[in-house]
Amino acid sequence: MKSAITLSQVPEAAAGPFVFQQPLAEGFAAAKKHGYDSVELFFPGPDFITIDEVKALATEHDLGIAAVGTGAGMVKHGLSLTDPDASVREKAIDFIIKMIEFGGQLGAPAILGSMQGKWGGDVSRDQALTWLAEALKAAGAAAAKYDVPFIYEPLNRYETNLINHLAEGAKYIEENSLDNIVLLADLFHMNIEETDVAQAIIDAGKHTGHVHYADSNRSAMGMGHTDPAPIVAALKQVGYTGYLSAEVFPKPDADACAAQEIKAIKEALA
Numbered sequence: 001m002k003s004a005i006t007l008s009q010v011p012e013a014a015a016g017p018f019v020f021q022q023p024l025a026e027g028f029a030a031a032k033k034h035g036y037d038s039v040e041l042f043f044p045g046p047d048f049i050t051i052d053e054v055k056a057l058a059t060e061h062d063l064g065i066a067a068v069g070t071g072a073g074m075v076k077h078g079l080s081l082t083d084p085d086a087s088v089r090e091k092a093i094d095f096i097i098k099m100i101e102f103g104g105q106l107g108a109p110a111i112l113g114s115m116q117g118k119w120g121g122d123v124s125r126d127q128a129l130t131w132l133a134e135a136l137k138a139a140g141a142a143a144a145k146y147d148v149p150f151i152y153e154p155l156n157r158y159e160t161n162l163i164n165h166l167a168e169g170a171k172y173i174e175e176n177s178l179d180n181i182v183l184l185a186d187l188f189h190m191n192i193e194e195t196d197v198a199q200a201i202i203d204a205g206k207h208t209g210h211v212h213y214a215d216s217n218r219s220a221m222g223m224g225h226t227d228p229a230p231i232v233a234a235l236k237q238v239g240y241t242g243y244l245s246a247e248v249f250p251k252p253d254a255d256a257c258a259a260q261e262i263k264a265i266k267e268a269l270a
Contacts, residue, residue, distance in 0.1 A: 001235065003265045004066035004245035005031050005258060008042040009049075012075045017188070017218050018042055019250045019257055024049065028057045034258040035266075038064035040245050044072045045095065046102040054106060066243045067151060067210060068103035070096050073115045080117030081135045082128040082162070093135050097142050104146025111184060111210065112139065113153040118160045128162060133176040140180035151210045153184035156192040164193045166200045170207040182209025186247065188218040191226060198234035205238050213244035213265060220248050220257045221264035232268045244268070 007027040008018030020027035031039050039058075043049065058065060073079040079092035092115055100110045119128035136152060143150040154169045163169050169183045185201055185208045194200040201208060215224030246261040 001241060001269055002037040002064075002066075002243050003035075003262060004038040004040050004064075004243040005034070005036045005261065006040045006042060006245065006247045007031065010042055010044050010072045010076060013042065013071065016075075017214065017247045017249050019246055019248060019254050019261075021250070021254070025057060028061045028063060030255070030258065032061040032063055034255075034262050036063065036258075036262060038066040038243060040066045040069065040243075040247065041108075042069040042071065044076055046098040051102070051105045058106075065103070065106040065108040066245055067108050068099055068106070068110050070099045070110055070112055071114045073099075074117075075114065079115060081112075081115055082117035082119060082123060082131050084122050089131060089135075093138060096135070096139055100139060100142045100146070100150060104143060104148055107146070107148065109143060109148040109151050109182075109210070110139075111151040111153060112136075113155060113184070114159065116152075116155070116160055116162055118162060120161070125161075129172070132162060133172075133178065136176070136178050136181050140178060144180045149180050149182045149209050151184045152181055153186060154189065154193075155186075156189040158192075159189075164189075166190065166194065166204040166208070170204040173207055183207045184210045184212060186212035186214065187226060187231065188212065188214040188216070188248075191216045197226075198230040201231065201234040201240075202237060208235070208238065208240055210242055211235065211240070211244050212247040213261070214246070214248045218249050219251050220246065220261035221268075222260055223251070228264065228268050
């Protein structure tokens with residue numbers, strides 16, 4: 001397993017769980033200084049910066065690109081895959097496909113989190129899940145062109161009412177024959193929803209493709225009450241070799257957070 005840390009360039013998400021939010025070059029430099037293997041990027045959209053500029057920063061600092069987020073589609077542009085308005089759903093999938101293409105050129109998968117939306121009002125649960133499956137099929141096919149998966153993230157009940165548990169996500173992938181889709185095991189969301197986080201990872205098995213390594217309070221690991229040992233053991237048991245990525249609040253400040261998180265990741269993998 002490898003380490004990654006979040007770099008955000010979305011002002012609307014300034015209060016979110018993104019560690020480095022300064023100008024991008026400074027964020028890359030900070031990630032390298034703290035000893036991370038890669039960065040996870042959160043941009044306003046696919047046209048925020050050129051592929052060549054990102055590649056140059058990655059090369060300069062000897063960092064990989066772990067993943068790219070799509071959440072700006074929701075927090076900045078108000079787009080959701082389960083919006084009752086068909087034109088909004090169309091814009092949402094177009095945004096996601098473009099982010100997949102952006103990440104794909106960097107050898108990085110894209111993540112679907114908040115843009116999945118929720119059901120309610122005029123939209124039934126079955127209808128929302130059908131729209132979500134259709135979008136995931138398109139996303140998986142688009143990502144396959146770049147030989148990367150597409151990452152779907154079950155969120156906690158306060159952020160979506162679609163899929164909240166990892167095993168539920170695994171079952172959804174299988175029942176809908178969703179090719180090239182993997183799950184994001186976000187330990188913060190799982191701390192809220194799962195009875196046993198380690199067992200949930202074991203139950204999801206091969207379907208976990210990315211991990212947000214956050215403590216129970218969404219701070220760096222070691223600043224809450226999560227016991228990471230059984231979780232890391234479960235990841236090893238299912239053969240997970242991907243990233244432990246720091247999508248956490250930059251508390252008490254970004255540098256202290258980054259230092260604590262890399263320390264916790266190294267201890268977990270020792």
